[in-house]
Amino acid sequence: MIPVAKEVGSLRAIASGGIVSPTGNPELSPEKEKAFRRELVLRALKTLQQEV
Amino acid sequence: MNTKIRVVQYLNQFFAQIGGEDKGDVGPGIKDGPVGPGRALQQALGDNGEIVATIFCGDNYFAEHQEEVVDELVQRVAEFNADLIIAGPAFESGRYGVACGAICQAAQQKLGIAAVAGMDEDNVGAGLYRKSIYIINSGETIARMVPTLERMAALGLKLARREAIGKPADEGYLARGIKRNEFIAKPPAERAVDMLLAKLRGDEFHSEIAPPKFAGSKPAAPLSDLKTAVIALVTDGGLVIEGNPDKIEPGRPTRFTTIPINGVNSLAADKYDAVHSGYDTAFANQDPNRLVPLDTMRELEHEGKFAKLHEFVHSTGGAHAAVENATQIGRQIADQLKAAGVTGVILTST
Numbered sequence: 151m152i153p154v155a156k157e158v159g160s161l162r163a164i165a166s167g168g169i170v171s172p173t174g175n176p177e178l179s180p181e182k183e184k185a186f187r188r189e190l191v192l193r194a195l196k197t198l199q200q201e202v
Numbered sequence: 203m204n205t206k207i208r209v210v211q212y213l214n215q216f217f218a219q220i221g222g223e224d225k226g227d228v229g230p231g232i233k234d235g236p237v238g239p240g241r242a243l244q245q246a247l248g249d250n251g252e253i254v255a256t257i258f259c260g261d262n263y264f265a266e267h268q269e270e271v272v273d274e275l276v277q278r279v280a281e282f283n284a285d286l287i288i289a290g291p292a293f294e295s296g297r298y299g300v301a302c303g304a305i306c307q308a309a310q311q312k313l314g315i316a317a318v319a320g321m322d323e324d325n326v327g328a329g330l331y332r333k334s335i336y337i338i339n340s341g342e343t344i345a346r347m348v349p350t351l352e353r354m355a356a357l358g359l360k361l362a363r364r365e366a367i368g369k370p371a372d373e374g375y376l377a378r379g380i381k382r383n384e385f386i387a388k389p390p391a392e393r394a395v396d397m398l399l400a401k402l403r404g405d406e407f408h409s410e411i412a413p414p415k416f417a418g419s420k421p422a423a424p425l426s427d428l429k430t431a432v433i434a435l436v437t438d439g440g441l442v443i444e445g446n447p448d449k450i451e452p453g454r455p456t457r458f459t460t461i462p463i464n465g466v467n468s469l470a471a472d473k474y475d476a477v478h479s480g481y482d483t484a485f486a487n488q489d490p491n492r493l494v495p496l497d498t499m500r501e502l503e504h505e506g507k508f509a510k511l512h513e514f515v516h517s518t519g520g521a522h523a524a525v526e527n528a529t530q531i532g533r534q535i536a537d538q539l540k541a542a543g544v545t546g547v548i549l550t551s552t
Contacts, residue, residue: 174492
Protein backbone atom coordinates (compact mmCIF):
# COMPACT_ATOMS: atom_id res chain seq x y z
CA MET A 151 0.00 0.00 0.00
CA ILE A 152 3.02 2.31 0.30
CA PRO A 153 3.08 3.21 -3.43
CA VAL A 154 -0.66 3.97 -3.24
CA ALA A 155 -0.15 6.21 -0.21
CA LYS A 156 2.69 8.08 -1.93
CA GLU A 157 0.77 8.38 -5.18
CA VAL A 158 -2.01 10.28 -3.42
CA GLY A 159 0.45 12.51 -1.59
CA SER A 160 0.63 10.74 1.78
CA LEU A 161 4.38 10.86 2.14
CA ARG A 162 4.81 9.72 5.75
CA ALA A 163 4.01 6.05 5.17
CA ILE A 164 5.58 2.95 6.72
CA ALA A 165 4.96 -0.70 5.92
CA SER A 166 2.47 -2.31 8.29
CA GLY A 167 1.85 -5.87 9.46
CA GLY A 168 -0.19 -6.53 6.31
CA ILE A 169 -3.55 -5.80 4.77
CA VAL A 170 -5.59 -8.00 7.13
CA SER A 171 -3.79 -6.94 10.31
CA PRO A 172 -1.97 -3.64 9.88
CA THR A 173 -0.86 -3.35 13.50
CA GLY A 174 -0.57 -7.02 14.32
CA ASN A 175 0.61 -10.40 13.14
CA PRO A 176 -1.69 -13.33 13.94
CA GLU A 177 1.16 -15.79 13.46
CA LEU A 178 3.08 -14.47 16.45
CA SER A 179 2.46 -15.33 20.09
CA PRO A 180 0.38 -12.68 21.92
CA GLU A 181 3.48 -11.26 23.66
CA LYS A 182 5.52 -11.11 20.48
CA GLU A 183 2.60 -9.61 18.56
CA LYS A 184 2.28 -6.88 21.19
CA ALA A 185 6.01 -6.15 20.93
CA PHE A 186 5.70 -5.98 17.14
CA ARG A 187 2.82 -3.50 17.47
CA ARG A 188 4.75 -1.36 19.94
CA GLU A 189 7.77 -1.21 17.65
CA LEU A 190 5.56 -0.32 14.68
CA VAL A 191 3.72 2.46 16.54
CA LEU A 192 7.00 3.90 17.82
CA ARG A 193 8.24 3.95 14.24
CA ALA A 194 5.04 5.76 13.19
CA LEU A 195 5.58 8.36 15.91
CA LYS A 196 9.15 8.83 14.75
CA THR A 197 7.95 9.27 11.16
CA LEU A 198 5.66 12.07 12.31
CA GLN A 199 8.79 13.93 13.42
CA GLN A 200 10.54 13.58 10.07
CA GLU A 201 10.83 16.10 7.28
CA VAL A 202 9.37 14.72 4.02
CA MET B 203 -32.21 29.25 -43.17
CA ASN B 204 -32.02 29.40 -39.39
CA THR B 205 -33.07 32.49 -37.50
CA LYS B 206 -30.10 34.37 -36.09
CA ILE B 207 -29.08 33.34 -32.59
CA ARG B 208 -29.06 36.34 -30.24
CA VAL B 209 -25.76 36.45 -28.36
CA VAL B 210 -24.61 38.42 -25.32
CA GLN B 211 -20.91 38.37 -24.46
CA TYR B 212 -19.45 38.89 -21.00
CA LEU B 213 -16.03 40.58 -20.73
CA ASN B 214 -14.00 42.01 -17.86
CA GLN B 215 -13.06 45.69 -17.63
CA PHE B 216 -9.86 45.16 -19.62
CA PHE B 217 -11.35 43.40 -22.62
CA ALA B 218 -14.43 45.67 -22.53
CA GLN B 219 -11.95 48.51 -23.07
CA ILE B 220 -12.72 50.32 -19.82
CA GLY B 221 -9.17 50.05 -18.44
CA GLY B 222 -6.56 47.82 -16.84
CA GLU B 223 -6.01 46.66 -13.25
CA ASP B 224 -6.62 50.23 -12.04
CA LYS B 225 -10.22 49.93 -13.27
CA GLY B 226 -10.80 46.57 -11.57
CA ASP B 227 -13.31 48.15 -9.22
CA VAL B 228 -15.65 49.26 -12.01
CA GLY B 229 -19.18 48.02 -11.44
CA PRO B 230 -21.33 46.07 -13.92
CA GLY B 231 -22.32 47.74 -17.17
CA ILE B 232 -23.52 47.15 -20.68
CA LYS B 233 -22.61 48.24 -24.20
CA ASP B 234 -24.57 47.70 -27.40
CA GLY B 235 -23.16 45.23 -29.90
CA PRO B 236 -19.70 43.65 -29.90
CA VAL B 237 -16.72 45.20 -28.09
CA GLY B 238 -13.01 44.26 -28.31
CA PRO B 239 -12.77 40.48 -28.78
CA GLY B 240 -16.48 40.61 -29.66
CA ARG B 241 -15.55 41.63 -33.17
CA ALA B 242 -13.64 38.39 -33.74
CA LEU B 243 -16.50 36.51 -32.08
CA GLN B 244 -18.99 38.15 -34.44
CA GLN B 245 -16.85 37.06 -37.35
CA ALA B 246 -16.80 33.49 -36.02
CA LEU B 247 -20.59 33.52 -35.61
CA GLY B 248 -21.01 34.80 -39.17
CA ASP B 249 -24.63 34.93 -40.31
CA ASN B 250 -25.65 32.36 -37.71
CA GLY B 251 -25.66 34.72 -34.77
CA GLU B 252 -25.55 38.34 -33.76
CA ILE B 253 -23.93 39.88 -30.71
CA VAL B 254 -26.72 42.11 -29.47
CA ALA B 255 -24.90 43.38 -26.37
CA THR B 256 -21.72 43.16 -24.33
CA ILE B 257 -21.98 43.04 -20.56
CA PHE B 258 -18.96 43.69 -18.39
CA CYS B 259 -17.71 44.18 -14.85
CA GLY B 260 -14.40 44.98 -13.16
CA ASP B 261 -12.74 41.81 -11.86
CA ASN B 262 -12.29 43.12 -8.34
CA TYR B 263 -15.78 44.53 -8.13
CA PHE B 264 -17.17 41.21 -9.30
CA ALA B 265 -15.15 39.24 -6.75
CA GLU B 266 -16.39 41.46 -3.93
CA HIS B 267 -20.06 41.61 -5.00
CA GLN B 268 -20.50 38.36 -6.88
CA GLU B 269 -24.11 37.61 -6.02
CA GLU B 270 -25.57 41.02 -6.82
CA VAL B 271 -23.50 41.43 -10.00
CA VAL B 272 -24.60 38.03 -11.29
CA ASP B 273 -28.25 38.86 -10.54
CA GLU B 274 -28.04 42.22 -12.27
CA LEU B 275 -26.22 40.96 -15.35
CA VAL B 276 -28.46 37.94 -15.78
CA GLN B 277 -31.42 40.33 -15.63
CA ARG B 278 -29.83 42.38 -18.42
CA VAL B 279 -29.25 39.26 -20.51
CA ALA B 280 -32.95 38.42 -20.11
CA GLU B 281 -33.97 41.92 -21.23
CA PHE B 282 -31.99 41.44 -24.43
CA ASN B 283 -33.90 38.24 -25.09
CA ALA B 284 -30.63 36.40 -25.65
CA ASP B 285 -30.41 32.77 -26.76
CA LEU B 286 -26.76 32.37 -25.87
CA ILE B 287 -24.21 33.85 -23.51
CA ILE B 288 -20.51 33.67 -24.31
CA ALA B 289 -18.21 34.57 -21.40
CA GLY B 290 -14.56 35.40 -21.84
CA PRO B 291 -12.17 33.88 -22.77
CA ALA B 292 -10.43 34.58 -19.49
CA PHE B 293 -7.24 32.54 -20.19
CA GLU B 294 -5.38 32.18 -16.87
CA SER B 295 -6.91 35.16 -15.08
CA GLY B 296 -8.52 33.66 -11.97
CA ARG B 297 -10.99 36.35 -10.95
CA TYR B 298 -12.12 36.80 -14.56
CA GLY B 299 -12.46 33.02 -14.97
CA VAL B 300 -14.64 32.72 -11.88
CA ALA B 301 -16.81 35.59 -13.12
CA CYS B 302 -17.26 33.90 -16.52
CA GLY B 303 -18.21 30.62 -14.86
CA ALA B 304 -20.65 32.22 -12.42
CA ILE B 305 -22.42 34.26 -15.13
CA CYS B 306 -22.76 31.24 -17.43
CA GLN B 307 -24.05 28.99 -14.67
CA ALA B 308 -26.62 31.57 -13.54
CA ALA B 309 -27.83 32.33 -17.09
CA GLN B 310 -28.18 28.63 -17.77
CA GLN B 311 -30.06 27.98 -14.54
CA LYS B 312 -32.24 31.05 -14.26
CA LEU B 313 -32.96 31.78 -17.92
CA GLY B 314 -32.55 28.32 -19.41
CA ILE B 315 -30.37 29.70 -22.20
CA ALA B 316 -27.21 28.23 -23.69
CA ALA B 317 -23.89 29.32 -22.19
CA VAL B 318 -20.22 28.82 -23.05
CA ALA B 319 -17.25 30.15 -21.09
CA GLY B 320 -13.61 30.18 -22.18
CA MET B 321 -10.58 29.84 -19.92
CA ASP B 322 -7.43 27.82 -19.29
CA GLU B 323 -7.83 24.35 -17.85
CA ASP B 324 -5.89 25.36 -14.73
CA ASN B 325 -7.92 28.52 -14.12
CA VAL B 326 -9.57 28.32 -10.70
CA GLY B 327 -12.89 29.04 -12.43
CA ALA B 328 -12.50 25.85 -14.47
CA GLY B 329 -12.23 23.77 -11.31
CA LEU B 330 -15.33 25.43 -9.91
CA TYR B 331 -17.61 25.36 -12.95
CA ARG B 332 -16.42 22.72 -15.43
CA LYS B 333 -19.04 20.24 -14.26
CA SER B 334 -22.01 22.55 -14.56
CA ILE B 335 -21.21 24.49 -17.74
CA TYR B 336 -19.34 24.11 -21.01
CA ILE B 337 -15.88 25.68 -20.86
CA ILE B 338 -13.70 25.90 -23.95
CA ASN B 339 -10.05 25.37 -23.03
CA SER B 340 -8.39 28.60 -24.13
CA GLY B 341 -4.84 27.83 -23.03
CA GLU B 342 -2.96 30.31 -20.91
CA THR B 343 -2.35 33.25 -23.17
CA ILE B 344 -4.18 35.71 -25.33
CA ALA B 345 -2.26 34.38 -28.34
CA ARG B 346 -5.05 31.82 -28.68
CA MET B 347 -7.85 34.39 -28.66
CA VAL B 348 -9.18 33.84 -32.18
CA PRO B 349 -9.18 30.01 -32.29
CA THR B 350 -10.76 30.00 -28.82
CA LEU B 351 -13.53 32.36 -29.89
CA GLU B 352 -14.12 30.20 -32.97
CA ARG B 353 -14.62 27.12 -30.83
CA MET B 354 -16.80 29.02 -28.37
CA ALA B 355 -18.97 30.27 -31.24
CA ALA B 356 -19.28 26.81 -32.82
CA LEU B 357 -20.19 25.11 -29.54
CA GLY B 358 -22.48 27.96 -28.48
CA LEU B 359 -24.47 27.82 -31.72
CA LYS B 360 -24.91 24.06 -31.33
CA LEU B 361 -26.08 24.46 -27.75
CA ALA B 362 -28.47 27.28 -28.61
CA ARG B 363 -29.99 25.14 -31.36
CA ARG B 364 -30.19 22.16 -29.02
CA GLU B 365 -28.02 20.08 -31.35
CA ALA B 366 -26.08 17.02 -30.17
CA ILE B 367 -22.74 17.89 -28.54
CA GLY B 368 -19.68 15.80 -29.36
CA LYS B 369 -16.91 14.63 -27.06
CA PRO B 370 -14.74 17.11 -25.16
CA ALA B 371 -11.70 16.46 -27.35
CA ASP B 372 -13.70 17.02 -30.55
CA GLU B 373 -15.49 20.19 -29.45
CA GLY B 374 -12.61 21.61 -27.41
CA TYR B 375 -14.39 21.89 -24.06
CA LEU B 376 -13.20 20.67 -20.68
CA ALA B 377 -14.49 17.21 -19.80
CA ARG B 378 -17.47 17.48 -17.48
CA GLY B 379 -17.22 14.02 -15.97
CA ILE B 380 -20.27 12.78 -17.86
CA LYS B 381 -20.31 9.23 -19.21
CA ARG B 382 -22.42 8.31 -22.22
CA ASN B 383 -22.88 4.84 -23.66
CA GLU B 384 -22.17 4.42 -27.32
CA PHE B 385 -22.10 1.51 -29.73
CA ILE B 386 -18.79 0.58 -31.34
CA ALA B 387 -18.38 -2.16 -33.95
CA LYS B 388 -15.10 -3.50 -32.57
CA PRO B 389 -15.37 -5.55 -29.35
CA PRO B 390 -13.30 -4.51 -26.32
CA ALA B 391 -10.72 -7.30 -26.77
CA GLU B 392 -9.85 -6.09 -30.26
CA ARG B 393 -9.69 -2.48 -29.14
CA ALA B 394 -7.41 -3.43 -26.26
CA VAL B 395 -5.06 -5.37 -28.57
CA ASP B 396 -5.06 -2.48 -31.07
CA MET B 397 -4.11 -0.15 -28.25
CA LEU B 398 -1.34 -2.45 -27.05
CA LEU B 399 0.08 -2.79 -30.57
CA ALA B 400 -0.01 0.97 -31.03
CA LYS B 401 1.81 1.37 -27.73
CA LEU B 402 4.47 -1.17 -28.72
CA ARG B 403 5.00 0.61 -32.03
CA GLY B 404 5.31 3.89 -30.19
CA ASP B 405 2.19 5.24 -31.95
CA GLU B 406 -0.33 7.49 -30.33
CA PHE B 407 -3.26 5.82 -28.57
CA HIS B 408 -6.09 6.94 -26.33
CA SER B 409 -7.27 5.02 -23.31
CA GLU B 410 -11.04 4.67 -23.03
CA ILE B 411 -10.80 5.09 -19.29
CA ALA B 412 -9.92 8.39 -17.69
CA PRO B 413 -7.77 7.64 -14.63
CA PRO B 414 -8.81 9.54 -11.49
CA LYS B 415 -6.79 12.64 -10.81
CA PHE B 416 -5.48 13.18 -7.31
CA ALA B 417 -5.01 16.70 -6.14
CA GLY B 418 -1.63 16.67 -4.48
CA SER B 419 -1.61 17.79 -0.87
CA LYS B 420 1.16 19.53 0.98
CA PRO B 421 2.57 17.42 3.80
CA ALA B 422 2.23 18.93 7.26
CA ALA B 423 5.36 20.16 9.03
CA PRO B 424 6.98 17.48 11.18
CA LEU B 425 6.16 17.37 14.89
CA SER B 426 8.98 19.15 16.66
CA ASP B 427 8.36 17.58 20.05
CA LEU B 428 6.33 14.48 20.88
CA LYS B 429 6.08 15.60 24.51
CA THR B 430 3.49 18.21 23.50
CA ALA B 431 1.86 16.18 20.74
CA VAL B 432 -1.82 15.22 20.71
CA ILE B 433 -2.09 12.09 18.57
CA ALA B 434 -5.28 10.75 16.98
CA LEU B 435 -5.93 7.30 15.58
CA VAL B 436 -7.78 7.09 12.26
CA THR B 437 -8.43 4.08 10.04
CA ASP B 438 -9.87 3.22 6.65
CA GLY B 439 -10.22 -0.40 7.77
CA GLY B 440 -13.84 -0.07 8.92
CA LEU B 441 -13.54 -0.22 12.72
CA VAL B 442 -16.98 0.24 14.31
CA ILE B 443 -18.60 -0.14 17.68
CA GLU B 444 -20.27 -3.59 17.83
CA GLY B 445 -23.48 -3.38 15.79
CA ASN B 446 -22.20 -0.52 13.61
CA PRO B 447 -24.52 2.14 15.09
CA ASP B 448 -23.50 4.83 12.56
CA LYS B 449 -24.17 2.37 9.73
CA ILE B 450 -20.96 3.04 7.83
CA GLU B 451 -20.81 1.19 4.53
CA PRO B 452 -18.44 -1.80 4.17
CA GLY B 453 -17.49 -0.45 0.74
CA ARG B 454 -18.07 2.60 -1.48
CA PRO B 455 -18.08 4.76 1.65
CA THR B 456 -19.92 8.04 1.89
CA ARG B 457 -19.38 8.63 5.62
CA PHE B 458 -17.29 7.80 8.67
CA THR B 459 -17.92 6.91 12.27
CA THR B 460 -16.55 8.60 15.38
CA ILE B 461 -15.74 6.20 18.18
CA PRO B 462 -15.21 7.57 21.71
CA ILE B 463 -12.22 5.97 23.45
CA ASN B 464 -11.90 7.99 26.64
CA GLY B 465 -11.00 5.54 29.40
CA VAL B 466 -10.68 2.65 26.96
CA ASN B 467 -7.30 0.94 27.25
CA SER B 468 -7.69 -1.75 24.64
CA LEU B 469 -10.19 -2.60 21.89
CA ALA B 470 -12.04 -5.69 23.12
CA ALA B 471 -13.23 -8.18 20.51
CA ASP B 472 -16.77 -8.27 21.88
CA LYS B 473 -17.20 -4.50 21.78
CA TYR B 474 -15.81 -3.60 18.34
CA ASP B 475 -16.08 -4.95 14.82
CA ALA B 476 -14.41 -4.42 11.49
CA VAL B 477 -16.84 -3.72 8.64
CA HIS B 478 -15.07 -3.75 5.29
CA SER B 479 -15.72 -5.51 1.98
CA GLY B 480 -12.14 -5.23 0.75
CA TYR B 481 -10.25 -7.60 3.06
CA ASP B 482 -10.85 -10.60 5.32
CA THR B 483 -11.79 -9.02 8.64
CA ALA B 484 -11.40 -12.21 10.72
CA PHE B 485 -8.04 -11.27 12.29
CA ALA B 486 -9.17 -7.72 13.04
CA ASN B 487 -12.37 -9.03 14.64
CA GLN B 488 -10.36 -11.44 16.81
CA ASP B 489 -8.32 -8.54 18.12
CA PRO B 490 -9.33 -5.04 16.88
CA ASN B 491 -5.99 -3.67 18.19
CA ARG B 492 -4.55 -5.31 15.07
CA LEU B 493 -6.49 -2.71 13.08
CA VAL B 494 -6.26 0.29 15.40
CA PRO B 495 -3.36 0.04 17.88
CA LEU B 496 -5.20 1.49 20.85
CA ASP B 497 -3.64 -0.78 23.49
CA THR B 498 -0.07 0.19 22.61
CA MET B 499 -0.89 3.85 22.12
CA ARG B 500 -2.49 3.97 25.56
CA GLU B 501 0.64 2.42 27.10
CA LEU B 502 2.89 4.90 25.34
CA GLU B 503 0.63 7.74 26.47
CA HIS B 504 0.93 6.57 30.09
CA GLU B 505 4.70 6.29 29.69
CA GLY B 506 4.74 9.92 28.57
CA LYS B 507 6.06 9.25 25.07
CA PHE B 508 3.59 11.86 23.82
CA ALA B 509 1.24 14.30 25.57
CA LYS B 510 -2.20 12.90 24.89
CA LEU B 511 -4.15 10.39 22.86
CA HIS B 512 -7.16 12.08 21.17
CA GLU B 513 -10.49 11.03 22.64
CA PHE B 514 -12.01 9.70 19.39
CA VAL B 515 -11.07 7.22 16.68
CA HIS B 516 -12.37 8.20 13.24
CA SER B 517 -13.09 5.29 10.95
CA THR B 518 -14.42 4.57 7.49
CA GLY B 519 -14.52 1.47 5.28
CA GLY B 520 -12.23 2.49 2.45
CA ALA B 521 -13.04 -0.25 -0.08
CA HIS B 522 -13.75 0.98 -3.64
CA ALA B 523 -13.99 4.54 -2.40
CA ALA B 524 -14.89 7.12 -5.02
CA VAL B 525 -12.11 9.71 -5.00
CA GLU B 526 -14.61 12.51 -4.41
CA ASN B 527 -16.21 10.81 -1.42
CA ALA B 528 -12.87 9.81 0.02
CA THR B 529 -11.63 13.38 -0.32
CA GLN B 530 -14.70 14.71 1.43
CA ILE B 531 -14.49 12.15 4.25
CA GLY B 532 -10.80 12.95 4.71
CA ARG B 533 -11.45 16.67 4.78
CA GLN B 534 -14.23 16.35 7.35
CA ILE B 535 -12.11 14.16 9.60
CA ALA B 536 -9.15 16.53 9.26
CA ASP B 537 -11.34 19.54 10.12
CA GLN B 538 -12.62 17.86 13.27
CA LEU B 539 -9.14 16.80 14.34
CA LYS B 540 -7.74 20.27 13.76
CA ALA B 541 -10.59 21.91 15.67
CA ALA B 542 -9.93 19.53 18.57
CA GLY B 543 -6.25 20.51 18.72
CA VAL B 544 -4.83 17.23 17.41
CA THR B 545 -1.26 17.69 16.14
CA GLY B 546 -0.47 14.26 14.68
CA VAL B 547 -2.37 11.30 13.23
CA ILE B 548 -1.56 7.64 12.85
CA LEU B 549 -3.82 6.26 10.14
CA THR B 550 -3.88 2.50 9.76
CA SER B 551 -4.86 1.35 6.29
CA THR B 552 -5.96 -2.05 5.05
